[in-house]
Amino acid sequence: MPKPEFVYVSYIETTPEKVWEALTSSEFSRQYWFGTELRSDWKVGSPFALVMNGTTTDVGEILEADPPRRLSYTFRHVLDDDMRNERPTKVVFAIEPHGKLVKLTLTHQGFAEGSKLLDGISKGWPAILSSLKSLLESGTALAIPVSALGIEGM
Amino acid sequence: MNIDHFKPATVYTIYIASTPEKVWQALTTTEFSRKYFFGNSVEVDLKVGGAFIVRTPDGALHISGEVIECAPPRRLSVTFNVNWPELIEKLGPTLVTYEIEAVGEAVRLTMTESHDRPLSDDILEGGRQGWPAILSSLKSVLETGAPLLIQMEPPKRMLAALKAMGIGAP
Numbered sequence: 415m416p417k418p419e420f421v422y423v424s425y426i427e428t429t430p431e432k433v434w435e436a437l438t439s440s441e442f443s444r445q446y447w448f449g450t451e452l453r454s455d456w457k458v459g460s461p462f463a464l465v466m467n468g469t470t471t472d473v474g475e476i477l478e479a480d481p482p483r484r485l486s487y488t489f490r491h492v493l494d495d496d497m498r499n500e501r502p503t504k505v506v507f508a509i510e511p512h513g514k515l516v517k518l519t520l521t522h523q524g525f526a527e528g529s530k531l532l533d534g535i536s537k538g539w540p541a542i543l544s545s546l547k548s549l550l551e552s553g554t555a556l557a558i559p560v561s562a563l564g565i566e567g568m
Numbered sequence: 569m570n571i572d573h574f575k576p577a578t579v580y581t582i583y584i585a586s587t588p589e590k591v592w593q594a595l596t597t598t599e600f601s602r603k604y605f606f607g608n609s610v611e612v613d614l615k616v617g618g619a620f621i622v623r624t625p626d627g628a629l630h631i632s633g634e635v636i637e638c639a640p641p642r643r644l645s646v647t648f649n650v651n652w653p654e655l656i657e658k659l660g661p662t663l664v665t666y667e668i669e670a671v672g673e674a675v676r677l678t679m680t681e682s683h684d685r686p687l688s689d690d691i692l693e694g695g696r697q698g699w700p701a702i703l704s705s706l707k708s709v710l711e712t713g714a715p716l717l718i719q720m721e722p723p724k725r726m727l728a729a730l731k732a733m734g735i736g737a738p
Contacts, residue, residue: 423700425716427708513719544583544674544707552711556583557673 419523428550434482446545446555574682592641604705620646690729
């Protein structure tokens with residue numbers, strides 16, 4: 415059986431500092447993350463929340479914050495009834511220089527077998543991280559409606 | 569070729585500010601592919617049963633296969649066999665399928681690498697390292713006009729696993 419986790423790698427023509435800023439600033443996230451605001455002071459142990467149009471969709475706690483190399487937080491979806499009752503998962507971003515580029519590796523892990531959240535984030539992250547890459551390289555995020563991702567309950 | 573017994577081993581999805589037609593062209597034309605595929609170039613005869621070939625920058629045959637499904641600009645499925653001694657005999661054929669869908673004002677490109685037998689994570693690491701680099705660069709070319717210059721060697725754990733099976737890299 416494969417491990418219930420999701421890994422996504424993207425190569426971006428930018429700097430590690432810019433990627434860090436994009437992952438931690440609402441000014442960026444509103445553009446590439448379906449209008450989502452990021453709420454945290456990014457200190458280890460601090461709360462973390464994703465807020466979409468005034469509604470909190472996901473919450474967690476900062477586990478690691480090592481700018482501009484590594485960011486990690488716990489992640490629990492709170493909107494959908496089924497997902498809300500799943501155990502908290504863990505998101506890790508590794509930001510590495512790769513030649514003149516940045517290699518961004520997202521690992522989202524800690525899912526129970528048959529997790530509905532795993533299915534949702536597997537559809538969501540490629541769109542979010544593709545849009546982040548577009549924003550950093552071309553200055554324009556992608557115009558993808560969240561409803562087009564086929565995520566149950568979104 | 570019957571592909572019913574192939575199972576997906578690696579899936580990579582990327583969204584691109586482009587049109588399905590341009591993504592199709594990027595995947596299937598020699599000049600375009602050379603920009604984003606580590607300098608390798610694709611030659612494909614776009615009909616079922618047609619030849620699919622990837623050449624290295626010096627023109628050597630790197631990957632050979634045949635077209636299994638061809639529905640421009642939505643779906644292309646090809647066998648994708650790396651031309652290393654004993655590789656196809658010991659690992660079996662590789663099947664690569666590209667699905668191209670318009671989503672909002674962007675395109676969703678999904679690459680699925682499938683095999684007809686279980687392969688170890690060590691062996692699969694080659695594709696898992698390579699596809700994100702190739703498709704990240706393809707996206708950059710289509711969106712900004714400039715490819716990414718990604719330096720990449722085959723993963724050591726993959727080379728070691730191949731060697732242990734008697735498969736040699738050239």
